[in-house]
Amino acid sequence: MPKILSVKQLYEADAATVKNKNISFIDLMEHVGILCFEWIHARLQGSQINIQIFCGTGNNGGDGLVIARHLKQYGYNVKTNIINCGNERSDVFLKNYDRLKEIGVWADMITCETELPEISENDMVVDAIFGLGLSRKPENFIKKVIQHINASNAYVLSIDFPSGLFAEKAVTDKDSVIKAYHTLTFQSPKLAFLLPENRIYTKTWEVLEIGLDKEYIYNAKTSNYLLVKEEIKPIYRFRDKFSHKGDFGHSLIIGGSFGKIGAVSLSAKAALTMGSGLVTVHIPKCGYEILQTSIPEVMVEVDGDNELQNFNFEVLPSVIGVGMGMGTKTTTANGFKKFLNTNKIPLVIDADAINIISKNKKLIELIPENSVLTPHPKEFERLVGKWKDDYDKLEKLRLFAKKHKIIVVLKGAFTAIAHEGELYFNSTGNPALATAGSGDVLTGIITGLIAQKYHPFEAALLGVYLHGKTAEIGMETEVYETFVASDIIKNLSGAIMDLFKKEPPIAESNPEQTTDTKKTKNNDDEEMYI
Ligand SMILES: NC(=O)C1=CN([C@@H]2O[C@H](COP(=O)(O)OP(=O)(O)OC[C@H]3O[C@@H](n4cnc5c(N)ncnc54)[C@H](OP(=O)(O)O)[C@@H]3O)[C@@H](O)[C@H]2O)[C@@H](O)CC1
Ligand SMILES: Nc1ncnc2c1ncn2[C@@H]1O[C@H](COP(=O)(O)OP(=O)(O)O)[C@@H](O)[C@H]1O
Numbered sequence: 001m002p003k004i005l006s007v008k009q010l011y012e013a014d015a016a017t018v019k020n021k022n023i024s025f026i027d028l029m030e031h032v033g034i035l036c037f038e039w040i041h042a043r044l045q046g047s048q049i050n051i052q053i054f055c056g057t058g059n060n061g062g063d064g065l066v067i068a069r070h071l072k073q074y075g076y077n078v079k080t081n082i083i084n085c086g087n088e089r090s091d092v093f094l095k096n097y098d099r100l101k102e103i104g105v106w107a108d109m110i111t112c113e114t115e116l117p118e119i120s121e122n123d124m125v126v127d128a129i130f131g132l133g134l135s136r137k138p139e140n141f142i143k144k145v146i147q148h149i150n151a152s153n154a155y156v157l158s159i160d161f162p163s164g165l166f167a168e169k170a171v172t173d174k175d176s177v178i179k180a181y182h183t184l185t186f187q188s189p190k191l192a193f194l195l196p197e198n199r200i201y202t203k204t205w206e207v208l209e210i211g212l213d214k215e216y217i218y219n220a221k222t223s224n225y226l227l228v229k230e231e232i233k234p235i236y237r238f239r240d241k242f243s244h245k246g247d248f249g250h251s252l253i254i255g256g257s258f259g260k261i262g263a264v265s266l267s268a269k270a271a272l273t274m275g276s277g278l279v280t281v282h283i284p285k286c287g288y289e290i291l292q293t294s295i296p297e298v299m300v301e302v303d304g305d306n307e308l309q310n311f312n313f314e315v316l317p318s319v320i321g322v323g324m325g326m327g328t329k330t331t332t333a334n335g336f337k338k339f340l341n342t343n344k345i346p347l348v349i350d351a352d353a354i355n356i357i358s359k360n361k362k363l364i365e366l367i368p369e370n371s372v373l374t375p376h377p378k379e380f381e382r383l384v385g386k387w388k389d390d391y392d393k394l395e396k397l398r399l400f401a402k403k404h405k406i407i408v409v410l411k412g413a414f415t416a417i418a419h420e421g422e423l424y425f426n427s428t429g430n431p432a433l434a435t436a437g438s439g440d441v442l443t444g445i446i447t448g449l450i451a452q453k454y455h456p457f458e459a460a461l462l463g464v465y466l467h468g469k470t471a472e473i474g475m476e477t478e479v480y481e482t483f484v485a486s487d488i489i490k491n492l493s494g495a496i497m498d499l500f501k502k503e504p505p506i507a508e509s510n511p512e513q514t515t516d517t518k519k520t521k522n523n524d525d526e527e528m529y530i
């Protein structure tokens, strides 16, 4: 599973690569710079626009100088600006400065505000001011440079990081960070890119595999991972020829109230479509006919007139998904508490069931081990209280799931699945999923998987991944706005088939051989410059 490495680990991986691969750091930087150059060249195809490269004086700036040299050698219009960030100049920065001079290019040294170059909105800016080595928030003159770039409206490509964005802690001054269109980041996805509070600093990003020492990365310990197809595929189980519906479990979906029967209907349909052998819904009477006519495959039990009261279901389910459209009225809340007191069946807890638990936190202790909670951020906040920033939120998530021995699926653009102190960030999905009932479908999918004896943790990983993939498939024929929750269910089959679709072979990146790139992209709708 792609690891989200820390800054310290990335520096260690660098050192291990230099040591074990018998490659000098300057050659490694050359390799990295060429990968970035190739990325730009593939998109610009020789276009004679102005490219302005802003370099710091550390190794991020060194990358910028390598990019500048190769662009220049390919005949691009390049202007290289070196920002005097401090007294330090890294060795490889200086070497690359000389190499640029050797091909007859003198970079402009910018040391104060009055020297800031004009940037047209038609220019392309390459931001190589700070990367991993950002040690404090940019201030004074450097902050002015960053603001100048941001105000230009030019397309900004950041190298490794948008300059000014910390890798592992929150930004305290929004005006001191580059707002990139796209970021080419090296080797590992960065936690900073997965957090909603950082969304303004890079619209899109992708990982360039730069060939750092595999053994180091294999052994590196982390508790943050990016969830990608290669890791999901082995979780999926094929059906045996002689299997029958009894092998695939019985999902019970509990929820609904007057006006919100659709939520249960979506969950039930999703559990069924995901392969649950049987599905029963336990709903208030007002939903009886709706459910019976809309999903004939599903069995219906009723309880209360317009909202649930007793939770006295008669079936013996393998798993229960509970909370969708349920409401939090006192009668329902009391019935739910009684149910939690006696229940031993694994649960998938969503929406109002989470809200009821949040109002009476003692109920958390009654949640069976390995149950799955699927809050969106607001529901999670009701459960654990406010957080300082998104890093704090992730720590709360990690601790909450570990302490209560449950799996928490914190929904969002990069849904985070917390299990045993580790976090798994989903890589699929897009804003088409920001639509009514999308979460209800996710609960149904996870419930349907647990019914089929997937471990709840595996069900959460597979369910979240497939849910996101349906929206990517949807965008082959639709736009974000027209995609609705029922389309998620419709595309589930495509999402499963996609797991086994043959991808064109991806060459592995090797620092000694600079033409190969291996990429992990965060989305498909990256804005091209041309
Ligand atoms: N493994 C990999 O991924 C590879 C990484 N590579 C590249 O190396 C990059 C990391 O390079 P790096 O370590 O030299 O740090 P970098 O980001 O250039 O900044 C350090 C300089 O900035 C300064 N400085 C910091 N904050 C400041 C502030 N607020 N205001 C003013 N100054 C500030 C700091 O000064 P100091 O804090 O020491 O005073 C120092 O001079 C990485 O992002 C990637 O691009 C590839 O080439 C090879 C493989
Ligand atoms: N911008 C986005 N990118 C990817 N996934 C998203 C995005 N917005 C929402 N989602 C996904 O859509 C689902 C929304 O769930 P939720 O907020 O509970 O919706 P509802 O309450 O309408 O059912 C979650 O799985 C979430 O991860």
Ligand SMILES: [K+]
Residues within 6 Å of the ligand: 060, 127, 128, 129, 130, 131, 158, 159, 160, 161, 162, 163
């Ligand atoms: K940068």
